[in-house]
Amino acid sequence: MHQWLVRGIVMSIIVIAVRFALGEFVSNFPEESPTYRTLALLIVVLVALIWGGVDGLWDARKNPDPDDYEDLTMRWLKAGLFAGVVSCLVCFILGTYWLKGMGQSSFFIDMTAGTSFITLLIYVPAFIGVSVGRYLIRRDLRKKELAAQDAAERAGDTGALSTSGTTVPVTAGIDGSSATGGASSAAASGSATATALAYRPTETIATTAAAGGAAAGGAAAGRSAKRGLRGARRGKKSATETAAVAATTAAAGSSEASGSVAVPAGAHLPLADPNQVPEGFPIKGNADSGLYHTPESPWYSQTVAEMWFATEEAAQAAGYSHPER
Structure with a gap:
């Protein structure tokens, strides 16, 4: 049985029962008629509101991508129209032949104005x-995505710092001996390192910076690959678009390691302050979700930009998608 038909039948039964009870109460307690009519309307409205909310929650959980949502608008429009026609017809028949207190109007009025109202x-x-239910689920999913993204970035940054911290070389000391961390105690290693830094500062600092940059670039490339896989599993992007986004961010990480800047056309790498918008590049690109956000997007302020774009076309060419398409 169609989903809309199930809802239409149930809502028809509720409307008929409410109208029957309303007729009985109004006949016996006419002075309380406005109160009973208000309660009757609230019962029908609350049932439809709660049932629609459950449908929205269920649909958003089943289909995380809004593009895959079911057409609940038509489902409930058909259900409402079915309930309006059936309930008005049944109430007219009952009120005409069996229950005189149902308060029915003429057949034409019941089947036009009455059906439209119901x-x-x-x-x-x-x-x-439905709208509220979907919004609640999308908000929770967005929070989980942001939390996972922040955790992954913190883990990657921590790993990069740890790796770069262990690559500081120790050169020959003043006495010509070679100092290595594995062959001496922590104190001796620290002393030898200090001596080496004092004796050959330029070479040591350059080597450390290069090692740190390589580690950071490797970590960025690794994070990009993981984000691309997560985006593909969520089904938000095609395989080609996911690969393009991962390749773009990985290339950016590699360029940072080598000291050069290589970005797609119409794009700009984040500045030293990640929240500062590069001039002429107002659009944020997020590799974790594979989406880009314009300043009008409700998620713009929450999004961590890993690439800035001048236009939406440039973002799409780099493999990013609009969040509502």
Whole structure:
């Protein structure tokens, strides 16, 4: 059975039951008629709102990519229209032949104005519930992605610093002997290192900087590959686009290690202050998600830019996608 038909049948039964109860209460307690009518409307609205919210939550969990969402708008529009026609028809028949207190109007009014009112009474709350449910799931997923991204970057940065810290060479001391960390105690190694730095500072510092840059470049390339794989598993991008994003960021990491700058056309590497926008490059590109964000995007301020772009076309050419396409 179609999903919209199930919802239409259930909502028809609820509307018929509510109208029957309303007729009984109004007949016995006419002075409380406004209160009972308000309660009857709230019952129908709350059922549609909650059911629509559950549909939105379920759909967003099943399909993390908004492009894969099911068409819940048409589902609930059909359900509301079905419930409006069936409930008004049944209530007219019951009110005409069996239950005189149902308060039915003429057949034409019930099947036009009554059907339209019931349809909107079900569809609008259900649509709001669907939107809220999807928003809550997308917000949670976004928080998890940002947390995972930050954790991966911290782990990569820590590994790069640790690696570069162990590559400081120790050259010959003043007495001509060679000092190595594995053959001497920590104190002796520290002393020899200090002596070497004092005796040949230029060579030692250059070697350390080169080693640190190579380690940082390797870490950046490794993070890029992992992010590309995560993006492919989530199904957010095609294999070609994912590879392009990973290759772009990996190339940037390699260029940092070698001291040169190689970026795609229309792109700019992050500045020393990662939050500072390069002049003429306002669009943020995030390799972890494979998405780019314009200043109008609701996620712009939360996104860590690993590449800046001048135009959306430049971001798309580098393999990035718009978050809502």
